[in-house]
Amino acid sequence: MSEETKNNRNKNKLHAVLAVEATNKAQAEKLLNEQISNFSKNDSRFDGLTRVLIPLEGEGERMTTDNKIINYTVIENVAYVADIVCKYLNTTLTKEETNSSGAARAELIIQGDSYGEVSATSLLALENYIAKVRRFYEAIPTLDPTKDWKEDETKSRGFKRTDAEHKYKTEKRTKHIVVHPPTEHFPAEIRESTTDVQVGKYETVYTSTKISTRDKAELLKRIDVVLEAVKTTRAKANEAEAKQSELATKLFDFINKDIINS
8 A cells, every 4th residue: 555545544443533523613713703804904905096296287297196006905915814713613623523423413505505414512613703703794894885886807707996076286376466556656566366276286096905885785785694503403403312321321330349339
């Protein structure tokens, strides 16, 4: 038997699953907490903009005054967290399915699709952890609803942008007005007048990698559908006939015989 074949077989052994379960759980927990914090406190890092000043006078050139680049997309973050959480949950569910007696099981059906028979212990593990995952999805930042967002075809999936918004730049200009012309006996009476003059135009394009409130609502709705199905299936699985065990009594009879038990 080759070394590679031995390694693959060992990966399928329960001891190998148990060896990585705690590590996988710690990694998933750490990442969930970090990303909930990032989504809640650092959501501005998913927003960007480009602002250009266009002169209206003379032959000045367009000048970029602000340029905030986005390096992260919400969907990439969610996908990464989902991979790590699935890695942990699959490890835990593998353990539970291996250890389950096979009696307390029921078919998990979600919106008409079957996900196979699952043990009550696996369903309980799923129910508890998906409730934690829901808090992560609740923290997903969403697009500013006051802006009209479109897919940014110049970028990869997940980037949005607005059409250019314009705002004029003004400067105060002073001019002199002759109130009374000069006469033989008096000089001219001149008054200063200040006016705002448009000298340029700011053109701003907003960008973002957040998701819409509608998409976020749909994600949360799907999580709730899964949670409800898992709860219902767990209740059904627990309707199985209990397999009574007297093993503990026998073990303690052995321990205590002739000393504790007469």
